[in-house]
Amino acid sequence: MSSVKSYLPFNLPTTFKSLFKLIDDPPERIQNVRGWVKSFRLLKKVAFIDLQDGTTPHTLKIVVPRDTIDVERRPDSVLRQLRTGQSLLVKDALWKPTPTRLQPFELETSAASFQIMGQVPDSYALQKKFHTLAFLRSNPTLKHRSNYLGALMRFRSHVESSLTQFFDSHDFTKVSPPILTSGDCEGAGELFRVESNSHLANKSSYFGKKTYLTVSTQLHLEVLACALNRCWTLAPCFRAEESDTNRHLSEFWMLEAELCFVENVGELTLIAEAMFKFVVEQCIARQADLLPSIRPEGSAEDAQTVLARWTSLLATAWPRLTYSAAIELLTKRHAEVPFKFTPQWGSDLQSEHEKWLASHFDSPVFITNYPKDCKAFYMKRNLDDTVACFDLIVPQMGEIIGGSIREDNYDALIAEMSRRGMKVEELEWYASLRKNGSVPHGGFGLGMERFVAWLFGAHNIRDAIPFHRSAGGSIDM
Amino acid sequence: MSSVKSYLPFNLPTTFKSLFKLIDDPPERIQNVRGWVKSFRLLKKVAFIDLQDGTTPHTLKIVVPRDTIDVERRPDSVLRQLRTGQSLLVKDALWKPTPTRLQPFELETSAASFQIMGQVPDSYALQKKFHTLAFLRSNPTLKHRSNYLGALMRFRSHVESSLTQFFDSHDFTKVSPPILTSGDCEGAGELFRVESNSHLANKSSYFGKKTYLTVSTQLHLEVLACALNRCWTLAPCFRAEESDTNRHLSEFWMLEAELCFVENVGELTLIAEAMFKFVVEQCIARQADLLPSIRPEGSAEDAQTVLARWTSLLATAWPRLTYSAAIELLTKRHAEVPFKFTPQWGSDLQSEHEKWLASHFDSPVFITNYPKDCKAFYMKRNLDDTVACFDLIVPQMGEIIGGSIREDNYDALIAEMSRRGMKVEELEWYASLRKNGSVPHGGFGLGMERFVAWLFGAHNIRDAIPFHRSAGGSIDM
Numbered sequence: 001m002s003s004v005k006s007y008l009p010f011n012l013p014t015t016f017k018s019l020f021k022l023i024d025d026p027p028e029r030i031q032n033v034r035g036w037v038k039s040f041r042l043l044k045k046v047a048f049i050d051l052q053d054g055t056t057p058h059t060l061k062i063v064v065p066r067d068t069i070d071v072e073r074r075p076d077s078v079l080r081q082l083r084t085g086q087s088l089l090v091k092d093a094l095w096k097p098t099p100t101r102l103q104p105f106e107l108e109t110s111a112a113s114f115q116i117m118g119q120v121p122d123s124y125a126l127q128k129k130f131h132t133l134a135f136l137r138s139n140p141t142l143k144h145r146s147n148y149l150g151a152l153m154r155f156r157s158h159v160e161s162s163l164t165q166f167f168d169s170h171d172f173t174k175v176s177p178p179i180l181t182s183g184d185c186e187g188a189g190e191l192f193r194v195e196s197n198s199h200l201a202n203k204s205s206y207f208g209k210k211t212y213l214t215v216s217t218q219l220h221l222e223v224l225a226c227a228l229n230r231c232w233t234l235a236p237c238f239r240a241e242e243s244d245t246n247r248h249l250s251e252f253w254m255l256e257a258e259l260c261f262v263e264n265v266g267e268l269t270l271i272a273e274a275m276f277k278f279v280v281e282q283c284i285a286r287q288a289d290l291l292p293s294i295r296p297e298g299s300a301e302d303a304q305t306v307l308a309r310w311t312s313l314l315a316t317a318w319p320r321l322t323y324s325a326a327i328e329l330l331t332k333r334h335a336e337v338p339f340k341f342t343p344q345w346g347s348d349l350q351s352e353h354e355k356w357l358a359s360h361f362d363s364p365v366f367i368t369n370y371p372k373d374c375k376a377f378y379m380k381r382n383l384d385d386t387v388a389c390f391d392l393i394v395p396q397m398g399e400i401i402g403g404s405i406r407e408d409n410y411d412a413l414i415a416e417m418s419r420r421g422m423k424v425e426e427l428e429w430y431a432s433l434r435k436n437g438s439v440p441h442g443g444f445g446l447g448m449e450r451f452v453a454w455l456f457g458a459h460n461i462r463d464a465i466p467f468h469r470s471a472g473g474s475i476d477m
Numbered sequence: 478m479s480s481v482k483s484y485l486p487f488n489l490p491t492t493f494k495s496l497f498k499l500i501d502d503p504p505e506r507i508q509n510v511r512g513w514v515k516s517f518r519l520l521k522k523v524a525f526i527d528l529q530d531g532t533t534p535h536t537l538k539i540v541v542p543r544d545t546i547d548v549e550r551r552p553d554s555v556l557r558q559l560r561t562g563q564s565l566l567v568k569d570a571l572w573k574p575t576p577t578r579l580q581p582f583e584l585e586t587s588a589a590s591f592q593i594m595g596q597v598p599d600s601y602a603l604q605k606k607f608h609t610l611a612f613l614r615s616n617p618t619l620k621h622r623s624n625y626l627g628a629l630m631r632f633r634s635h636v637e638s639s640l641t642q643f644f645d646s647h648d649f650t651k652v653s654p655p656i657l658t659s660g661d662c663e664g665a666g667e668l669f670r671v672e673s674n675s676h677l678a679n680k681s682s683y684f685g686k687k688t689y690l691t692v693s694t695q696l697h698l699e700v701l702a703c704a705l706n707r708c709w710t711l712a713p714c715f716r717a718e719e720s721d722t723n724r725h726l727s728e729f730w731m732l733e734a735e736l737c738f739v740e741n742v743g744e745l746t747l748i749a750e751a752m753f754k755f756v757v758e759q760c761i762a763r764q765a766d767l768l769p770s771i772r773p774e775g776s777a778e779d780a781q782t783v784l785a786r787w788t789s790l791l792a793t794a795w796p797r798l799t800y801s802a803a804i805e806l807l808t809k810r811h812a813e814v815p816f817k818f819t820p821q822w823g824s825d826l827q828s829e830h831e832k833w834l835a836s837h838f839d840s841p842v843f844i845t846n847y848p849k850d851c852k853a854f855y856m857k858r859n860l861d862d863t864v865a866c867f868d869l870i871v872p873q874m875g876e877i878i879g880g881s882i883r884e885d886n887y888d889a890l891i892a893e894m895s896r897r898g899m900k901v902e903e904l905e906w907y908a909s910l911r912k913n914g915s916v917p918h919g920g921f922g923l924g925m926e927r928f929v930a931w932l933f934g935a936h937n938i939r940d941a942i943p944f945h946r947s948a949g950g951s952i953d954m
Contacts, residue, residue: 007751007758009794013738015648015706034738036914054706054737055648087914118885118915141906142913144704153705157651164641171492171532174634176925178944179656179713180728182952191674192683194690196717200670206717206727207952213671220954224943227621228630229492229531236656236713240673240683250683251657260531261490261511274484281484317486408595429618429954436619437513437564438595448653466701467655475659475684477697477906 017055017289023104026095030107033090034117035060036145039129040082042066047079047111051088054144057151057292061106062090078114084127085120085145133296133463140467140477148300151292152463155283156452158290160234162282163255166275172230172257177220179236180211183426190240191215192250213238216445217256219378219430222406225258225441226433232257234448242471246460247351247397249449251469258443265388266320268403268442269366272392273318276364276401280313283455301457309457313364320366323349323374323386326357333360348374354391354398364394377416378430380405380442388442397454403444410434494532494766500581503572507584510567511594512537513622516606517559519543524556524588528565531621534628534769538583539567555591561604562597562622610773610940617944617954625777628769629940632760633929635767637711639759640732643752649707649734654697656713657688660903667717668692669727690715693922694733696855696907699883702735702918703910709734711925719948723937724828724874726926728946735920742865743797745880745919746843749869750795753841753878757790760932778934786934790841797843800826800851800863803834810837825851831868831875841871854893855907857882857919865919874931880921887911 013034035051038059045066050059064079091114093107125139126146136143143149167174180194192213196206205211217233224231237254257275262268283290284307291303321329323345330343330353341350349357349367358365369386372379379387389404407413413431417424424431453464462468469475490511512528515536522543527536541556568591570584602616603623613620620626644651657671669690673683682688694710701708714731734752739745760767761784768780798806800822807820807830818827826834826844835842846863849856856864866881884890890908894901901908926941939945946952 007754009747009751010744012647012736012748017648034916054704055650085914087916117917118911118913120913124913141700141909142704144701150704153652153701154650156653160651161641161645164638168638170489171494173532173631174637175630175943176633176713176730178728178946178952180715180946180952182954192671193674193677194669194671197668197670197689198717206669206948207946208950209952211952212674220944223618224621224630227531227619227627236653238657240675251655253653259489267487270486271489274486277484432618434595435598436595436601437562437597439511439564440594466652467697469655469657469684471683473685475655475657475686475688477659 015055016051016053016058016060019060020056020058022095026097026105028095029092030095031092033060033093033107035088037082037084037086037088039084042079042082049082049088051090052145052147052150054150055154056289057147057154057294058103059293061103062093063096063106063108064111065108077111078116079111081116083120083122083124085124086116087118089115089117091115129294130297133300133460136296137462144466146296147292147294148296149463151290152452152456152458153466155290155456156448156464158283158286159279159448159452159455162279163232163234163275165282166278167230167232167257170230172232172259173224173228175221175224175228175231175233176235177214177217177224177233179214180207181214181220182209182211190242192238192240215239216254218258218443218445219427221256221258221443222430222433222441225260225443226437226439229261230257230259240471246462247450249461249465249468249470250474252461252465253448255446255448255451256443257445258441260439260441262405262442263440265368265390265403265405265442268405268444269320269368269390269392272390272401272403272444272446273364273366276392277314280310280455284310284314300459306455306457310455316363318364318366318392319361320368322368323370326353326367329357329360346371346373349391351398354393355396358393358395358398362395364392364400367391367393372416375404377420377422378404378406378413380407381412381416390444394454396459397450400450400454401444401446403442405440405442408434408438408440410438492532493528493530493535493537496537497533497535503574503582506569506571508569510537510570510584512565514559514561514563514565516561519556519559526559526565528567529622529624529627531627532631533766534624534631534771535580536770538580539570540573540583540585541588542585554588555593556588558593560597560599560601562601563593564595566592566594568592606771608773610777610937613773614939621943623773624771625769625773626940628767629929629933629935630943632767632933633925633941635760635763636756636925636929636932639756640709640711640752642759643755644707644709644734647707649709649736650701650705652698652701652705652708652710653712654691654694654701654710656691657684658691658697659686659688667719669715669717692716693731695735695920695922696904698733698735698920699907699910699918702737702920703914703916706738707734707736717948723939724927726938726942726945726947727951729938729942730925732923732925732928733920734922735918737916737918739882739919740917742845742867742880742882742919745882745921746797746845746867746869749867749878749880749921749923750841750843753869754791757787757932761787761791777936783932783934787932793840795841795843795869796838797845799845800847803830803844806834806837823848823850826868828875831870832873835870835872835875839872841869841877844868844870849893852881854897854899855881855883855890857884858889858893867921871931873936874927877927877931878921878923880919882917882919885911885915885917887915 035053038050040049047064049062093109392401449461449464512530515527517526524541526539570586869878926938930938930941
C-alpha cells in the first residue's frame with residue numbers, strides 16, 4: 001500500500017471511502033470534502049445534509065447548527081439554495097464521533113464553509129431516495145448515481161479484482177485474444193459482421209476477408225494455453241441474438257480460463273467451484289463496502305438475503321450429477337408436475353429444467369457429460385456417446401459457467417469436425433495444436449454479467465453492465 | 478494466499494514457477510512434472526533435457542545418468558525418441574541442489590520415468606534456441622512458446638495486475654463501458670461499422686441505427702466518473718487506420734482513467750507518472766520472473782538494457798514543458814539540424830518532433846497545453862488559445878499517454894462543439910452531465926500495447942498482443 005502511494009507527491013482529493021477508514025483514529029478537522037447532495041433537511045436550529053461521492057454506499061452526514069452561524073437565515077444563504085444532485089465543496093469541518101448511531105461520525109460545519117460547485121435543473125431526475133429500477137434505467141446518464149446501481153458497479157469491480165487475485169495466485173497468465181475474428185468457430189450464435197466505413201463505401205474489404213466480432217475467445221485461448229500452460233481472459237464477446245430477455249445481451253463480457261494437464265472434467269469443476277467460492281469469500285470480507293444501504297422499490301433483494309446466499313454458497317461442496325442422472329430426476333418430476341418441454345435423453349436441457357434442478361438442490365449444481373450432439377465439436381469424447389463437459393447451473397438464473405476437456409487427439413478432432421460438416425481447412429490452425437506437442441487441456445467460460453447479477457441479487461443482467469446493448473433501440477448513447 | 482487455495486480440494490499440476498519457489502526448502506523427490514522439451518543433449522554417460530512449461534522464462538534441467546539406468550541404450554528407449562517440442566511427463570525425480578550453477582537445482586531421473594505425451598512432426602518450427610522475430614511471427618500458433626514472446630505475454634499480464642493494484646488502492650472503480658457505439662465522438666480516426674449477419678442479408682438494422690466499434694470509451698467513462706468519482710477501464714478499441722506501421726493496430730487495448738475533482742493538468746500528469754512508476758517498480762520487483770533468458774536474433778533488447786531503463790525511470794521526476802516551450806526548443810533545433818516538418822506553433826507535433834524531445838531529455842516528457850485546434854472538443858480551455866491537456870512522450874516510441882481536464886461548463890462545451898460544426902443533439906447526453914451537478918474532472922488514456930512493448934524493449938507493438946489485427950491479411954486465425 002505504501003509503495004502504491006509513494007510515487008504520488010500530492011494527496012488526491014479525499015474520498016468518502018478513505019474518510020470512513022479514519023474512524024479508529026479520526027482527525028479533529030477535515031478540509032475540502034467534495035460530493036453530491038443526496039438529501040437534506042432544514043430544521044429551525046440545525047440543517048442535515050447527506051452527501052454521496054460514489055466511492056462507498058454510505059452517505060456522509062453533514063450537520064450545520066443554524067444558531068451558531070446565522071448567515072443561513074438570509075434569503076441568499078447557501079443552505080436555502082441546496083438541491084438534491086448539486087455538487088458541493090465543504091471547505092472545513094469538525095469531525096464529531098457519534099458512536100451510538102449507525103454512522104459512527106458526522107462532520108459539523110457552518111454554511112459559510114460551503115460552496116456549490118455544480119447546479120441542477122429543477123427537473124433533476126433523482127429526487128427521491130427510492131426509485132424503481134425501471135425509472136433508473138430510463139435515465140442512463142444519471143442511474144449510476146443511485147445507491148443501488150452505483151453499488152452494483154462497485155461490486156462488479158470488486159469481483160474483477162478478486163478474479164485477478166485468484167488467477168494470479170494459481171500461475172495463470174492473463175491474455176487478450178482477438179475480438180475481430182474470421183469466423184463463427186463455435187456455431188454459438190448469430191454473428192456481427194465488421195467492415196471499415198471507408199471500405200464499405202468503395203465495396204472493398206479492410207482485412208481482405210469477411211470479419212466478425214468474436215462469440216468466444218476459446219480457440220485462441222487454447223493456442224495460448226498450449227504455450228503458457230494456464231491462461232485466462234476477461235473480454236467482450238458479441239452475439240446478435242434476436243431473443244430480448246433479461247438473461248441475454250448482444251455485448252457481454254466473458255471470463256474464459258484454459259489450462260493444460262487437466263484430464264478429467266471432475267478436476268475442472270473443482271477449479272470452477274474454487275474460483276467461484278474465492279470470489280464469494282472476498283465479497284463477504286468486504287460486505288459493508290459492497291452492499292447498498294438503499295434499494296429500489298420492488299425488484300431488488302435486500303442485503304440480508306444476499307448475504308445469506310453468499311454464506312450458504314461457502315457452506316457445502318456443491319452437488320454434481322451427470323446429464324443422464326439429471327434426465328432421470330427431471331423425468332420423475334415431469335411425471336408429477338409436467339414441464340413445458342419433456343425431458344429426454346439426447347436433447348439439451350431447457351431453461352425450466354435447469355432452474356428446477358438448481359432449486360431442487362437449493363445450490364449451484366454441476367451437470368456433467370452431456371450427449372455429444374448437445375455440445376460443441378471440440379469437446380473430448382467419453383467412452384460412450386457423451387463428452388467430458390460440465391455446465392454449472394444456479395437457482396433462478398440457470399447456466400452460469402460452461403466448460404469441458406478439449407479433444408487433444410488430432411485424428412479424433414478432425415473426424416468429429418468432418419462428421420459435423422465443418423470446413424476443416426479453416427480451422428487447421430486450431431487442429432494443428434494436436435500435432436505439435438499436444439497435451440490434455442480444458443477450460444471454462446463464465447458470463448460476467450450473469451455472475452455479477454446473480455451474486456448481487458439483481459434480476460436483470462442488463463443492470464450488471466454500465467450501458468447494455470441488445471436488439472432494438474439500446475444504442476442511443 | 479492460503480485463502481486462495483483453501484477452496485481447491487486437490488493440487489493442480491505443479492508449474493515450474495511454483496517449483497522454483499521451493500528452492501529454499503526443497504523436497505527430496507518430486508512427482509509428475511509436465512512440460513515441453515526445449516532442447517536436449519545425449520552424451521555417453523548422461524543425458525540433459527531442458528523442459529519449459531510456459532509459466533516462467535527459466536527452463537527446468539533434467540539429468541538422466543545413462544550408466545545407472547541402462548534401458549536407454551536400447552533402440553526403442555524413450556531418450557532416443559526425444560524431439561524438441563514434445564510434451565513430456567516425468568513421473569518421479571530426485572531434487573538435486575546445484576548451488577554453484579546458474580540454475581540452483583536440477584531433477585535427476587531415469588529414462589523409465591519418462592512418458593512422451595504429445596509428439597511433434599519432423600518439421601516442428603521451433604527447433605533452434607534462437608529464432609528471428611520475423612520467423613516467430615510467421616508461426617502464430619507456436620510463437621508464444623518461444624522464450625521471448627512467452628515472456629512478453631507474461632510481462633503484459635503482470636503489468637495488468639500491477640495496474641489493477643494501483644487503481645484499487647486509489648479508490649478507482651473498474652468499469653466496462655460499451656464497445657458498440659453510435660458514432661465517432663472524438664473524430665479520432667477511421668471507424669469500423671457493425672451489423673448482424675442476418676440483418677445484412679435482409680438490409681435491415683439490428684440496433685435500429687448505424688453502429689460502430691468504439692475508438693475510445695472516454696465519453697461513457699465521464700458519465701461513470703460523475704457517478705462513481707474515479708473509474709478506469711481496460712478495453713479493446715478499434716481504429717480502421719490505413720497506415721500499417723509498427724506503432725499502429727486496428728484492434729488495441731486502451732487503459733482509460735477518469736476522475737472527479739481534479740482541476741489542473743499538472744495534477745493529472747502527477748497521477749499518470751505515479752501509475753507508470755508503480756508499474757515499473759512492480760516489474761523491477763519481479764524481474765527474475767519476467768525477463769527472458771533467451772532473446773531472438775537481432776532486434777530485441779537484452780535484459781541489462783531493459784533493467785537499466787526501468788531503474789532510470791524511477792530515478793527522477795520527469796520533465797514537464799508546455800507545448801509553446803516545446804515548439805521553441807524544436808525551432809532552435811530545426812535551425813541547426815532540420816526536421817522533415819518545420820515545427821510551428823498551431824500545428825500538431827510530428828512523430829519526429831516527439832522522438833527528438835524525448836531523446837533530448839533522455840526521459841519520458843510531459844508536454845502540456847496544446848493549441849485548442851490540435852486537440853479534441855471536450856478539453857478544458859485555458860485562458861489563452863490552448864487547452865488543459867498533456868501528452869506523455871517517451872524515447873523511441875513517442876506518445877504513450879494523452880489526457881486532459883474536461884470542459885465542465887455546459888455553455889462553453891456547446892459553444893466549442895458548434896464552432897467545430899459538430900451535431901450537438903447527438904451528444905446532448907454527454908453535454909448534459911454539465912447541467913446535473915457538474916464537477917471539474919479529467920483523465921487520460923494509455924495504449925496498452927505501446928506501454929507493454931516500450932517497457933519490455935520490444936520494437937514492434939504487434940508483439941505485445943497475442944494475435945495482432947491490422948490492414949490487410951492479418952486475420953487468418
